[in-house]
Amino acid sequence: MLFDTHCHIQFQAYKNDREAVLKKSLEKGVLMNMVGTQKDTSRMAVELAEQYENIYASIGTHPIHLHSTHVDEEESSFLSREESFDWDYYADLAKHEKVIAIGECGLDLFHIPKDISKEEVLEKQRSVFQDHIRFALLHNLPMVIHCRDAHDELIEMLSQLEVLPKGTIHCYTSNWDHAEKYLDMGFYLGFTGVITFPPKKTDPLPQEWLLEVVNKIPLDRVVVETDSPYLTPQINRGKRNEPFLVEEVVRMFAKVRELSYEEAEKITTQNAKTLFQLPL
Ligand SMILES: [Zn+2]
Numbered sequence: 001m002l003f004d005t006h007c008h009i010q011f012q013a014y015k016n017d018r019e020a021v022l023k024k025s026l027e028k029g030v031l032m033n034m035v036g037t038q039k040d041t042s043r044m045a046v047e048l049a050e051q052y053e054n055i056y057a058s059i060g061t062h063p064i065h066l067h068s069t070h071v072d073e074e075e076s077s078f079l080s081r082e083e084s085f086d087w088d089y090y091a092d093l094a095k096h097e098k099v100i101a102i103g104e105c106g107l108d109l110f111h112i113p114k115d116i117s118k119e120e121v122l123e124k125q126r127s128v129f130q131d132h133i134r135f136a137l138l139h140n141l142p143m144v145i146h147c148r149d150a151h152d153e154l155i156e157m158l159s160q161l162e163v164l165p166k167g168t169i170h171c172y173t174s175n176w177d178h179a180e181k182y183l184d185m186g187f188y189l190g191f192t193g194v195i196t197f198p199p200k201k202t203d204p205l206p207q208e209w210l211l212e213v214v215n216k217i218p219l220d221r222v223v224v225e226t227d228s229p230y231l232t233p234q235i236n237r238g239k240r241n242e243p244f245l246v247e248e249v250v251r252m253f254a255k256v257r258e259l260s261y262e263e264a265e266k267i268t269t270q271n272a273k274t275l276f277q278l279p280l
Pocket residue numbers: 006008035104227
């Protein structure tokens with residue numbers, strides 16, 4: 001049994017074949033955490049979780065949705081709609097039994113709107129992320145944390161908290177120095193299909209640093225994810241991602257750690273269940 005700890009099958013990318021995509025992965029025995037990124041995608045995540053036994057939901061506001069900005073990714077491009085953290089709305093969703101985490105939320109200094117300063121963006125992101133932390137602690141739920149180009153800022157913020165939430169740093173792609181700091185604070189790290197990518201010819205170091213983290217992370221702190229529809233593993237790169245392809249992430253993790261596929265599958269699924277407080 002595999003656990004895709006981070007996917008977005010409620011997104012537009014699946015509007016024509018959502019049910020078929022979910023069934024394919026469910027039939028392969030993949031548990032899923034459907035992650036919301038703003039109000040409507042959080043609600044849709046909860047609705048899917050209510051509909052399917054092995055689907056769970058996370059709710060929250062992604063930092064790119066705090067300002068209206070144009071987002072260009074390898075697989076899609078869209079205009080992000082501006083929202084802030086609507087406490088009552090999320091409190092209502094959090095009552096659902098299958099909500100297992102708060103997020104995705106966090107800091108993103110990669111997508112900065114042209115007309116706003118970096119400082120202003122960061123200040124708003126910090127304040128909304130603080131709301132998510134308070135919310136997660138109040139509801140006793142772990143967090144799904146997004147961080148892009150802002151690890152120093154995030155680590156500084158987390159290290160100043162009196163009470164640390166539990167959670168995972170989703171789509172971890174940074175180095176061991178940052179990883180160690182998150183691990184010391186009790187966080188899990190989530191690996192995606194990015195670990196299956198070959199190093200960039202023009203800039204091979206980031207991939208080496210990432211694989212160093214894959215190689216050194218304590219076995220009880222690793223979780224795997226697809227971040228579908230994004231970050232499709234190398235085997236299908238360029239196409240839309242699907243939750244069952246989390247098997248490629250597990251395969252790469254097993255290879256680096258010299259584990260059998262079955263061992264890596266068992267370890268990552270148990271870790272996800274522990275993190276999300278589900279029965280083992
Ligand atoms: Zn995501």
